[in-house]
Amino acid sequence: MNRAAQLWSKNEIDCIRERAIHMEKNGTVDDQFLDWIRDRGLFKMFVPEQLGGRMADLPEALRIFEESAWIDGSFGWTVTIGAGGGFFVPFMEPGVCQSLFSEPAAVIAGSGYPSGRATAVEGGYRVSGTWKYCSGARHATMFTANALIEGASDDAESADASPVMRAFTFMPDQVQIESDWDAFGLKATDSHTIRVEQAFVPAERTFSLVEPYGAYQHPTYRYPFPAFAAATFAAVALGIGRHFLDEAERMAAGSRDAWHAVKPERVAFTEQLIAEGRCAYEEAARKFMFHVDMSWRELKELGTVTEESEREVSLQARAAAQSIRAAVDSIFPYMGMGAIMEHSMLNHIWRDLHTACQHTSLVSFQ
Template sequence: MKMIDAQITETVRRHAESMEQQCEMDAGVLELIYDRRLFKLFTPKEVGGVMLDLPEALHVFEDAAWVDGSFGWLVQIGSGAGFFATVMEPDAVRELFTTREFYIAGSDRPMGTARKVQGGYMIDGTWPFCSGAKHASLFTVTCRIASNDMEDGRVRAFALTPEQVSVEEDWNAFGLKATSSHTIHAADAFVPESYRFNVTAPHFHFDHPVYHYPFMPFATANIASTTIGIARHYFEASRAHIDGKKAGWMDKTPERYRHVYRLLEENEKFFLHARKDFYDAVAASWQTHLHGRPVDHYHLDGVVHCSRKVAKAGLDGAQALHRHLGMEVLMEDHPLNRIYRDLHVASQHGLLIDDTGKL
């Protein structure tokens, strides 16, 4: 069965505008996600997950983001956190990951402190941009360890339960509004030793090829696939918008219709070419990985480069086209406006930004 089907598309798009206004996922949409296990695409089957191969999951993330940017972002972020199953203690994973409503919100920014105590750690800190904070069943945070021993100053991640966290509803970005990517706070929260993990350490629990794929290109490709889906939706919606304007434009200024349609065709073609390069780079690295050979820098750099290139192609194309679509697309409640804003915010993620000037 196709994971992102007509029922999901119709349900999510019907609620998209209200979810943006409410700044969180609709309860019915969340129920559909839980039923389809869309937050568990990288969660081990032993704890109720789906556990897809990386290339297959990337296409699901793209399709989800094509339906709606906030929906796709949360499916991708929620599933991506399943990677932590292989670096946490197996008993903790069985305890925390099995719930039907499983979703991890968190931050990789080392903005907390972990003080070693008997049996675990006391956690204090503040972490911004925790996508899905309003419905998370678990939070992961990154801290510097303060223990007056050899661990002092090291950075490690920890799992916190919802009752240990307070959510500050401060996500006021101009796109991806329904992701509830808020700041979280923890004070004197006790975390047992088994809830500590290190995503860069060797990982062999709940074995699967995804868990041995290098984490940074894994995360970069996941986010890139989300921007691909949003950009694909933008070009598709733009085409429908232009077709709706054709009669009026052809009657008054036929050269406008031809010019705008040409802009659409040229920018969409460039984007689709970059999309193909992205999936080709992922496939090449994945096949090398499956054959038991280390994924070398050539393949990994190719995945990261193509991730950034396709995000830029989608955003640049939307920017080139948007200002030619008329005044109505400037209104926040216009569907193209929402897609445009979502694309800007998704492509702003640090993993997709190239500051070398090579793209």
Template sequence: MYSKALVDDIRSQAMYIDYSGVIPEGLLQWLYEEKLFKLFIPEALGGRMLDLPAALRVFQSVAEMEGNLGWLTAIGSGGGMFIPNIERSLAEQLFKDEKAVIAGSGYPNGSARKIDGGYIVSGEWKYCSGSPFASFYTANSRTEEGEVRSFIFMPHQVEIIEDWNALGLRGTGSHTIRVRNALISDEYTFQLDVSQNEYAGPVHSFAFLPFSQASFMAVCLGITKHFYQEARQIVKRRMKSDDKRFHSVDQLLAEQEAIFQQKVDTFYTEIEELWNLHINENTLSETAINRFSTICKADLQQVIQEVDTLMRYLGMEAIMETSSLNKIWRDLHTASQHAFITPL
């Protein structure tokens, strides 16, 4: 999907991202120019409005180049799923900016006290990917009546607590955000099951669970493909140096790559089937959703187990944090730790 020159340029900056925990300004600008945070935003608001299968291939392709960028693309684009639920004029104001991107959390936390014309909101929300460069933030909280509402916060209302110190995906800025006694007008609140404008497309009514699982799965598949590419380079170098042990590793790698490609093909076959059901019937049965969920979790579990097995054969280079392979492996284990795609 992307040129070799672009891939090489992005990968040359990968270790800097890992060490610094920061996305270089040039790469961030590229994400904006490619509208990679706007895959589910209507063209009228400067977006690309892809269908879900096409967007998933973008997630995978970007993640194959660099895991942090793939994760941020998936999370940033996911914020576009809220656009039909926000009052029209505000949605246009928030999303028309070329650099519009949401960071936030779906977990209901904090407190929201109703007042005339709005709410007073306080709370903390963890794992808000993209928080350092978000143009606005969303988070869920319970009102005094026990209702869960979504709130829109502007940057001046948010404190970023830089506590993201995970094994991998270190450049995603998945920090905690804190809000203290923020005055949020009614216009800046919304509910996910209430449409407030005409910007909804087919993707916006797709079931939340398989949407999320498919998004994270696509990122993991992209990172895994990069892992096998890097592993192939190591094996080639070792075989060239006449290390006879690596002939068997070469065979194992070829077998794993074939199995992995089968998993990729299965994933896109399943998501196309689910998407067509959604388009044709405008609803998904619980059976179909559970089936897709089971396949995602089982296949990803096998993918990770095979990657970990191969790591044991790749020597000391595999355990050094300064190696590209190690960074890719850490990114994969971090991305795959999301609750929606873990074995349980």
């Protein structure tokens, strides 16, 4: 991918990477690095400037996500998930947006899965539910989650009508965080389960992704959400994969003499695999960003993204993730016993990549 404008100094990159294994053990990104993210406005990348946001075009944001994930997987995932919540701004009541997003530290954690139940009451709703995998739970200033409204349906005349789903915004004091994120990768993302019990949510703090208010206008807000989500996660996977290739090159260079003494052919064989992996990364990133850029031009010129372009972006996002994962897996077995140790950087990166690629947006079911 073409590199985003350099956001991080070499000293900052080295600092984050030096702390990566410690952050993994602690299960969270260091507060110092969260402050760096906030200071650069990355959690507010899709928040309008009038709310103190950065309001980036999607292609620019994807390059930043890739760059952040290249530094460290959990760090990049934290940036990406935190930024992604800004996509909800145009669908939220403008006065609520002003209240919730104007503070510099504003960031959403939550879930799109409708595993909650809501009951209409005077002035709003009572909501109960449990939502898994809410990345950034410990530093979120607000939480959003989907719930089904009891007694409501999209067609009151039909017995087969679907229940109405709506998104609800909770304040931190309404949410219980269950520290249950025990995946083998992306460990420092605070991707825990959240629970609410009979939390009152005013009607104005609810929203639907098919009902924009129109107060905030930007092309990113008109981008189809499934393709938006797939593209952001693909950028993370590509960044982690690029970091793996860099680390594999470093390890191979440091082991060259030892490998040559025992098995001379191993050096050229492994270096060739890494070179092929680099080519796979470049090709996957090129094709992915080509279709993203094309869809972005289409959006700006026509005011919409065609269904064909939307499908192609989602397809290329999945293909990019699968390609870099396959390239990494072709190299990993040849990196020696050190690579299987959890404390090694290469192992850390490998696990992060496989965890990121497990997201349903990057898995093809066809």
